[in-house]
Amino acid sequence: xxxHQNLGQTDAALAAYEKARDHSPDSAEVxxxxxxxxxxxxxxxxxxxxxxxxxxxxxxxxxxxxxxxxLERHLDVYPEMELAKAAFKTASVRDRxxxxxxxxxxxxxxxxxxxxxxxxxxxxxxxRELAGAVGKDEFDRRVDKFCETFSASFFxxxxxxxxxxxxxxxxxxxxxxxxxxxxxxISSHPIGFGAGELGxxxxxxxxxxxxxxxxxxxYPKCADDxxxxxxxxxxxxxxxxxxxxxxxxxxxIVDKQPLNFWHLGLVAVALPNAKIIHCVxxxxxxxxxxxxxxxxxxxxxxxxxxxxxxxxxxYRRLMRHYTxxxxxxxxxVRYEDTVTGIEQQSRRVLDxxxxxxxxxxLSFHKNQRAVQTPSRWQVRQPIxxxxxxxWRLYEKHLGPLVEAASEATE
Numbered sequence: 001x002x003x004h005q006n007l008g009q010t011d012a013a014l015a016a017y018e019k020a021r022d023h024s025p026d027s028a029e030v031x032x033x034x035x036x037x038x039x040x041x042x043x044x045x046x047x048x049x050x051x052x053x054x055x056x057x058x059x060x061x062x063x064x065x066x067x068x069x070x071l072e073r074h075l076d077v078y079p080e081m082e083l084a085k086a087a088f089k090t091a092s093v094r095d096r097x098x099x100x101x102x103x104x105x106x107x108x109x110x111x112x113x114x115x116x117x118x119x120x121x122x123x124x125x126x127x128r129e130l131a132g133a134v135g136k137d138e139f140d141r142r143v144d145k146f147c148e149t150f151s152a153s154f155f156x157x158x159x160x161x162x163x164x165x166x167x168x169x170x171x172x173x174x175x176x177x178x179x180x181x182x183x184x185x186i187s188s189h190p191i192g193f194g195a196g197e198l199g200x201x202x203x204x205x206x207x208x209x210x211x212x213x214x215x216x217x218x219y220p221k222c223a224d225d226x227x228x229x230x231x232x233x234x235x236x237x238x239x240x241x242x243x244x245x246x247x248x249x250x251x252x253i254v255d256k257q258p259l260n261f262w263h264l265g266l267v268a269v270a271l272p273n274a275k276i277i278h279c280v281x282x283x284x285x286x287x288x289x290x291x292x293x294x295x296x297x298x299x300x301x302x303x304x305x306x307x308x309x310x311x312x313x314x315y316r317r318l319m320r321h322y323t324x325x326x327x328x329x330x331x332x333v334r335y336e337d338t339v340t341g342i343e344q345q346s347r348r349v350l351d352x353x354x355x356x357x358x359x360x361x362l363s364f365h366k367n368q369r370a371v372q373t374p375s376r377w378q379v380r381q382p383i384x385x386x387x388x389x390x391w392r393l394y395e396k397h398l399g400p401l402v403e404a405a406s407e408a409t410e
Contacts, residue, residue, distance in 0.1 A: 001030075005037055008196055008245075013037055028054045032063055039067075044074035055080070060087055062095040066102035066294075072109050081106055088119065097126040101294035108292070117397045120292050124303040127294075134300040134307045143314040149220045150265025152325040158269045161228050163235030166273040168242060169254045169353065170201075172261040173279035174315060175302075176289035178335035182279055183256040185346050186353065188361045193250035197257040200241050204234050205263045223266060235270035252353045261319055268326040275353055276328050278319060281335035283312050283408060284391035287401040309404040336388050 001016035014037060020030045035050035048071050054064040065087060068080045084103040091099055100123025107116035169186070171179045187194030208219045211230055226234070246253045252275070260267075267274055287308045295302045301311040323330055331352045338345040346361045391398055 001033055001037075005033070005040070010037065010041060026057065028058060028061055028064065032067070035064070035067055039071075044071050047071065048075055048077075055083075059083065062087070062091070062098045066098045068102075069099075069106045070102035072106035077106065088122070093126045093129050097123050097130065098294070099123070100126065101292065105292055113393045117394055121397075123294075124291060127297065128300070128303040131297040131300050131303070134304070134311075136307070136310055139301070139311065139314055143318050146220050146262065146265060146318055147321045149223055150268070150322070150325065154224070154265070155268060155326055158228075158231070160272075161231045162270040162272050163232060163239050164273055165235075165239045165271065166275070166354075167246075167251065167253050168239065168271050168274040169252045169277065170260050170264070170267065170274060171254060171256040171258070171277045171279060172264070172319075173258050174281070174286050174290065174312065175258050175295070176286050176293065177258065177279040177281040178333065178338055179256045179258050179279045181335075181338060182277055182333055182349065183254050185349060185361045186252060186254050186355075188363065189252075189350065189355055189358050190360065191249055191251040192254065192353070192355060193246040193252065194254045194256065195242055195245050196255075198242070198255045199257065200238055201255065201257065201260050201263050201267070204238055205266050208234070220265065223269075231270045234266070238271060252355060261315060261322075264319075264322045264326065264328060268322070268328050272327070274328070276330040277349065277352070278330055278332045279335060280332055282389070282391065283309065283404045284395075284398055284401045285387065285389065286335075287312065287404070288391050288394055288398060289387070305398060305400040309400040312404060313407070339388055 001013050001020060004010075004013035004016055014034075017030060017034045017037065020027065021034070024030060031050045031054050035047045038044075038047035038050065048068050051064040051068040054061045055068070058064070060083075065080060065084050068075075069077050069084050071077060072081070081103065084099050084106075088096060088099050088103060100119050104116045104120035104123060107113075107119060110116075171182055173179055183194045183196075186192040206219050208222050208226060209215055209217060211234065212222060212225055214222075217225065242253045242255065258279070261278075264276065267276070287305065290302050290308055291305060293302070301307040322328065329352075331349070333345060333349065343362060347357060350357060350361065391401070395402065
């Protein structure tokens with residue numbers, strides 16, 4: 001069931017969960033899985049019902065408690081919020097991270113901003129204690145390595161390489177910058193397809209040494225040694241995979257893994273006709289939103305405001321580099337412009353992709369496709385601008401992000 005769910009195969013996932021439930025009707029793991037699947041499908045009442053079934057027999061079940069509290073925008077979860085507040089104080093480090101993210105967002109939506117930030121800071125501290133701190137020097141060296149490898153001369157020597165398909169669309173940027181919203185708009189077009197956040201490009205990139213049959217040079221440096229045929233094969237494998245996911249009539253197939261911005265140097269050679277949509281958002285808002293999300297523990301940089309600002313600076317430097325040295329077709333889309341002018345920005349995006357205007361894209365919130373990102377609930381609502389400049393509600397807590405914002409126009 002989880003494998004089907006991770007692949008976006010919701011019907012098969014539901015069937016497998018139901019079969020598992022027939023074998024073990026009281027299994028917390030099965031009930032939690034069903035709850036998460038119904039969240040993906042935009043069914044909060046059904047999701048909450050499964051979490052609450054767990055809580056009847058296990059009132060302190062961390063995951064169920066955190067998940068049901070996270071549904072506060074749709075349901076009355078006051079009893080669970082009180083349970084979560086009590087549990088947060090005595091929970092283990094691991095459980096404090098899980099409970100804290102859900103509880104912090106619920107308190108935010110209740111307008112209790114100082115209390116919300118305190119809880120979220122505690123959740124992030126717990127996550128950082130588990131995952132470890134980010135290595136800023138190592139991160140800076142990584143950015144340097146990508147800039148050095150994918151230089152202007154690198155691209156000058158590799159003109160007209162790669163798979164010529166124009167179907168791939170990469171939406172990149174920081175998480176919480178409007179990437180899911182932009183994908184939802186495109187996927188609501190009759191010949192647009194949203195494939196979700198794929199790990200395919202990253203897998204192909206980091207496996208490049210295997211393609212060379214050697215392990216003495218890691219990615220990205222090994223990209224220097226990939227031949228024309230190997231670059232073509234890499235691009236063709238990517239295209240074959242996304243085409244296996246999409247409807248045959250889809251003209252634009254969207255991969256909205258935000259962190260694919262790392263690999264745009266490889267895309268520029270292996271998939272030179274791909275379209276790149278770069279989503280940007282005020283660092284104070286995007287950083288504050290990142291701080292409130294329960295991301296994968298590997299994203300260590302997301303648990304500290306100073307680290308978020310540092311990561312933003314490096315990502316921004318790398319995007320500027322790719323914009324300067326590649327011939328990639330890159331469209332910058334500002335979150336603030338989208339939420340205040342949805343039709344204008346939708347037309348702009350469709351024009352960029354070469355798709356005819358279709359008013360269906362303005363009803364993106366009615367799209368029934370499964371969404372597995374933290375923005376799953378926002379994109380099921382009509383456009384709203386309440387997240388614009390929300391950072392002002394937390395300004396006194398956001399010193400590193402406020403400082404970074406002063407660099408945004410430089």
